[in-house]
Amino acid sequence: MRITEVHLKNFKRFTALSIDHIPADTKLVLLIGTNGSGKSSVFDAFGYINNRLKEDDSHDEAYRKYFKKNKSEDIEIELRLEDGKMIKVGEHNYDQIEVANPSFYGRTSFRQVPRLTRTSSGQGGWFDLERDSDRPRLFIERDERFENDIEKITEVMLKDFFRSRESNEQIRNKCINPINDALKNILGEGRATTLQLTEIIPPLEGKIAQINFQKGASEIHYNYLSAGEKEVFNLLINLLSRSKNYQNTIYFLDEIDLHLNTKLQFDLIKEINEHWIPPNCQLWIATHSLGFIEYAKQTENAVIINFDDLNFDLPQTLTPEPKDNPDVYDIAVGKEFLSSLFQDKEIYFVENKDKEYYAGIGIPNTIFVSDNNRNNVFHKVRPTHYCGIVDRDFLSDSDIEEIRKEYPKLTILHYYSIENYLYHPDNLEEYYKKANRTFDKADYIHQLTEAKNQVKDTLTSFP
Helix, strand or coil, rough: CCCCEEEEEECCCCEEEEEECCCCCCCCCEECCCCCCCHHHHHHHHHHHHHHHCCCCCCCCCHHHHHHHCCCCCCCCEEEECCCCEEEECCCCCEEEEECCCCEEEEEECCCCCCCCCCCCCCCCCCCCCCCCCCCCCCCCCCCCCHHHHHHHHHHHHHHHHCCCCCCCHHHHHHHHHHHHHHHHHHHCCCCCCEEEEEEECCCCCCCCEEEEEEEEEEEHHHCCCCEEEEEEEEHHHHHHHEEEEEEEEEEEECCCCCHHHHHHHHHHHHHHHHHHHCCCCEEEEEEEEHHHHHHHHHHEHHHHHHHCCCCCEEEEEECCCCCCCCHHHHHCCCHHHHHHHCEEEEEECCCHHHHHHHCCCCCCCCEEEEECCHHHHHHHHCCCCEEECCCCCCCHHHHHHHHCCCCCCCEECCHHHHHCCCHHHHHHHHHHHHHCCCCHHHHHHHHHHHHHHHHHHHCCCC
């Protein structure tokens, strides 16, 4: 099960949001943007559908009101899948579910358990693992499933020991070794720093569970791991205990990179995406971390959706970012730090979509970064060592002379816009010549002149 389109109306901060053109073979969808840009709200929509499918909460009026941007209008959530089928959920009873047994599995960013607390099994209350009944209903709530996951894994190990013919080594290969292999891949294999799980003993005799690790010559209890180590272990245990119930599923994980440095971010997402998410599933992750962005840029079946700097009071349509677009690094690093990230390259800020034209020229050791408008380019260039390029538009020669005095690192095009260069008769003549194709330059100029004359009076006349 994989999503190719998302459409949300009147949901959380979105008046009307569309995410389109996700390729059907996409395994990883990375939502990037600064804090508060709306990434987690998309996951709230997946959670809303999940609750609706499981008939939990979504018919409750107070629950629905929490998600409504405009209280007088209805919520509408629509997903299109790789086979063209649709999942459409409204606020009331007009759902259209064209998929057999659609499945969603999510984790909030509030999920790390700093200390084990249970002193006996079952203290967390009853839960149904197959229905994921212990999941948080909202993405602002804390995810408390970790100790339930520990109980389930120890239960499976005990059942296998007493009821199956599996050896101790076979049980370890199923429940312990996958965790340890992943810990090596993510945290490294240095002899003194390798973290390896040695035992999981459930809470007994009024004592908390004994989850112990070997690190160098030391034995470390779970409670004394670093925040980053706990973050990684929590996620692995959760997927180990539950992923077998979610084999054709949309996984959506919010900010699983917390407490991790850039290299660990990269290694974590690589391990999870390539080894822990089942093949027929799709993984959605919300982040603003450099390691995750770099992995997505390098991975064939991954797309990046940029939520940054958008006014969601207006309808917005988002599509996957080009993999060669350095703008995505701004989420993790900030444009003010680009010079240190690309130390051997010259950085040019350009207007809006012009970056695609300039980047396509292939100028060595040069990075083109788009900004929202001409004024932003001016502001980036003057107080820094960055360069910039802007269209001429209606500037006169004297205007350009004055601007160059204040902005010596700013280039102003000789013609109205970059498109004038793309379609200039001299450039087209050279292009066709190199392509061994015929080009009637005189006729082309004649047609341009006629077209200009047909509209010039209209363009220059005022009522």
